[in-house]
Amino acid sequence: MSTVLDQIIAGVRDDLADRQSQTPLDQVIAQIETAPAVRDPMPAFRAPQLSIICEVKRSSPSKGSLAEISDPAELALAYAGGGAAAISVLTEQRRFGGSLADLDLVRWRVDQPILRKDFTVEPYQIYEARAHGADLILLIVAALDDKQLSRLHQLTTELGMTALVEVHTPEEARRAVALGAELIGVNNRNLKTLDVDLSMFERIAGAIPDGVVKVAESGIKSPAHAARVSAAGAHAILVGEALVTDAHPGAAIAAMIAAGSINSQE
Numbered sequence: 001m002s003t004v005l006d007q008i009i010a011g012v013r014d015d016l017a018d019r020q021s022q023t024p025l026d027q028v029i030a031q032i033e034t035a036p037a038v039r040d041p042m043p044a045f046r047a048p049q050l051s052i053i054c055e056v057k058r059s060s061p062s063k064g065s066l067a068e069i070s071d072p073a074e075l076a077l078a079y080a081g082g083g084a085a086a087i088s089v090l091t092e093q094r095r096f097g098g099s100l101a102d103l104d105l106v107r108w109r110v111d112q113p114i115l116r117k118d119f120t121v122e123p124y125q126i127y128e129a130r131a132h133g134a135d136l137i138l139l140i141v142a143a144l145d146d147k148q149l150s151r152l153h154q155l156t157t158e159l160g161m162t163a164l165v166e167v168h169t170p171e172e173a174r175r176a177v178a179l180g181a182e183l184i185g186v187n188n189r190n191l192k193t194l195d196v197d198l199s200m201f202e203r204i205a206g207a208i209p210d211g212v213v214k215v216a217e218s219g220i221k222s223p224a225h226a227a228r229v230s231a232a233g234a235h236a237i238l239v240g241e242a243l244v245t246d247a248h249p250g251a252a253i254a255a256m257i258a259a260g261s262i263n264s265q266e
């Protein structure tokens, strides 16, 4: 039976084929020449305080529509004002309502490193991310075999970007570590069923060696949640829904950073 992840990826591949026929790869590669320089997100993630990657997300397969977001750059600026270490922009269209145009808008107005959040399955998407000014891309281990994973990871590094390598099981964490990933995200949401369980991070973080930056992703809605994953070893959290649905996202971010940084203030 096909999982939600399989269905999402089938749509992503269709949309990708359309873009590839409109803009051949050599044109995308030529666009990289004029793209802004890549920003390195790792120093901020390695800082003693809890870092937050704040997500621009209009809708999701689990919740449907979350927020209108007529101006993604305006929202990203509010995130930056609250202390975001990086901004995640969902570019998947069918289920998340995003686009590369959103990425462009945010890139023009915000100085923080930007994650192009999509279901990366082909090198084309990585060139495209770089051409549109992304600094990080997402690699979902559950969606890729080891050969694809290592090819896509290597290309990301060659283009000067950072890969956020996302896992949901101890076996996927083992594969991410074997790849040499320096930034690993534990998704508390199972992309095959969409169930969220905050204890996933706690269960998997211990299997990720020191030196790797650990990100707790999904289902983090409050300062208490931020404190919980920080106590379990998260250097950063990735938050979408709780911020796009909050009237004062900047204040919500500041409260999460404060609650999640108590452990680091020894």
Ligand SMILES: O=P(O)(O)OC[C@@H](O)[C@@H](O)c1c[nH]c2ccccc12
Pocket: 055, 057, 117, 118, 119, 166, 187, 217, 218, 219, 220, 238, 239, 240, 241, 242
């Ligand atoms: O909105 P939330 O529950 O705060 O989650 C944000 C982020 O973790 C989530 O959007 C996400 C994590 N991994 C993904 C992979 C693809 C699309 C989306 C995601």
